[in-house]
Amino acid sequence: MSQSVEKQSGKTRIQREKREQILQAALEVFAAHGFRGSTLDQIADAAKMSKPNLLYYYSRKEDIHQTLIARLMDTWLAPLKTLNANGEPVEEICAYINRKLEMARDFPRESRLFANEILQGAPHIIEMIEGELKTLVDEKAKVIEGWMDEGQLNSCDPRHLLFAIWATTQHYADFDVQVRAVLGTDKGDESRFEDAKEFLENLFCKGLKVR
Amino acid sequence: MSQSVEKQSGKTRIQREKREQILQAALEVFAAHGFRGSTLDQIADAAKMSKPNLLYYYSRKEDIHQTLIARLMDTWLAPLKTLNANGEPVEEICAYINRKLEMARDFPRESRLFANEILQGAPHIIEMIEGELKTLVDEKAKVIEGWMDEGQLNSCDPRHLLFAIWATTQHYADFDVQVRAVLGTDKGDESRFEDAKEFLENLFCKGLKVR
Amino acid sequence: MSQSVEKQSGKTRIQREKREQILQAALEVFAAHGFRGSTLDQIADAAKMSKPNLLYYYSRKEDIHQTLIARLMDTWLAPLKTLNANGEPVEEICAYINRKLEMARDFPRESRLFANEILQGAPHIIEMIEGELKTLVDEKAKVIEGWMDEGQLNSCDPRHLLFAIWATTQHYADFDVQVRAVLGTDKGDESRFEDAKEFLENLFCKGLKVR
Amino acid sequence: MSQSVEKQSGKTRIQREKREQILQAALEVFAAHGFRGSTLDQIADAAKMSKPNLLYYYSRKEDIHQTLIARLMDTWLAPLKTLNANGEPVEEICAYINRKLEMARDFPRESRLFANEILQGAPHIIEMIEGELKTLVDEKAKVIEGWMDEGQLNSCDPRHLLFAIWATTQHYADFDVQVRAVLGTDKGDESRFEDAKEFLENLFCKGLKVR
DNA sequence: CATGAATGAGCATTCATTCAT
């Protein structure tokens, strides 16, 4: 079936590939220099196409950015969505932290794109944040509060808990340069994230666990 | 006496005031839009002077930025410097967290300026980070490790501990829009930071305290 | 065949034409106002294109100037290069003077561009002058000295002889306004240069000829 | 009497000195960079005064230039004026050449200022050239023609003779960089001009002398 | 007289976007 879809979209498939190529290039560039700091020339170069050709697929710089941001939001909310109200509380939260940390490791550019956006006042995603994100957080905060009320978790403000999880995990992507500099060059990527994982599990899960 | 001091710095005082005015305006703008995203027009507008007049005081956009960054680094390193090896470990760390949190509350633009800079690969401060900051962190990490070895603190990686403190506190400045949106508008500035303080003290100090 | 050559350089030909158009315009402007005294607006106007379009072909003002200067040097050294050691001495020198005079007549803008450059201390061509030009002059000076030693020419300092030839011929291009003003408007271009030719042949060749 | 004049111009004398200081500085700068290529800052620096102060004495950049040019013209015409119709022809012309060569040696900046002006089409002095200079040249050309008619000089076009004298002598000031480069660094200022003097006397006077 | 401060006009250059092919 996916076969037939691909068949019937002959031109479209190529289009999709090119668009993907552009988005990857733009992600790289936007994450590194911010929206205004990035130029179409840089993106076109990174995407290995000419600037007019690039504009054939996305007619405005803004469009590329919007597309990236929109796609990012899905990825971004996914981990929290999977936090399971019926799971074992500490395990759930630990798993969430790990998922976020893996994202920081595997999608640092996305993380930086998001950070850039928020730093500038979230002009493009403020609605999504005040809407979808807030709703999701409200829901999951209730789940966590439920666990606390049941005595399964030490009690604390669940929203600030989420902030802390976001901050600490994304830090390894957003402040990467600083992290590397402070740890020194002898530490490889692997061990850096493993150490972080251990540290964060210890920090969050020991503190949350009811004894 | 302060009178005579002011007298003898006559012209200089005006210059200093104007320069300060410019720096404040630039801090606002740079923090919100990053270096490349900010224009001299924006800064001049914010400083309520003409662009050439602004350039009379700082002859290059870069100079303004550099001045801000240099000044920032002093402010930025100060709290960690005061971490006292002879103090009571948990108290010291709690105090550090509070200081950092106060800075996030009182100097959010500085925090965002710093975040912007790091996100873009720290082009202007990489040396300071690999030099002064790393040295300071190494020193304080040893202090913390000492406390852990003496059994005064639960043991963990002290550098990742610092990362976590930085991340969680600065988050309230850098991701301010998101924090506000998630918490809802009914929460005022005061309670937001008070809640954060309580949460972070709980998170870090309970976990660190040896029982 | 020239057809096929033109075909294979399709787009390039247009580019070359535009670039040529720009260079001609720039030559006019630079020769008249010097490098700093010339603006891209003037050049763009003279080339009948918009300023950004001009910058599409030469991305810096400096580049245009460099290109003109580089091309000029070739033209400039050519006449002296053809001075033939095996020719009849007085004839050779007379021919050289005539060639230089023709250049002053046919390429006055190039001459003025060169004069402008030298007047300002030759910032862009000092190397070529201390290198290529000096070497060429040394070589030809020896040729002339040879002729003098053989008694075929009255003896004099050959380098100062070259200076005198350069000065007197280029004068008709560089100081054109003054020459015209002094001679009065009734003298046409033709007769001005014919008179000059006669005068200079007389001056240099009578004096040089051994009797 | 000159004493009383100086007395009564108390302030004026200081003014004159400052103005002179400015003119010297401006001459240096204008000669090296042309009118448009020179900035008031450069001139103010060279004159060791502040830009507004400089503008107190000459309220426009143009004024300074005009003053220099006007003064230059007097100096410039002086040598030709002293060509004496009653003197010995060859001696007179030789003396003229020497005077011009001395000027090139002693006032190279004035020579370059003049050259710059003429190269740009003599916008500020075209009237003087078409008027005073042309009249003077006409007069002296007649003197020279008279000598030729009397058989005291070999006959040639007296105006082109003057051009040649101007060109060859001024060349040592205007094309100084090139002259030095071609002659090599081992030749000092003195010998350069002595060689030139000998060469030019030989060139012009041998050719003119009737045998 | 002297100078720090201020500014409008201009200038080289960049950049997103459009046009024509």
Next chain:
DNA sequence: TATGAATGAATGCTCATTCAT
């Protein structure tokens, strides 16, 4: 689709000139 060419609107910065003291 793809691209070379073209352009208006910035953008950082310079500079002659003015203002105020």
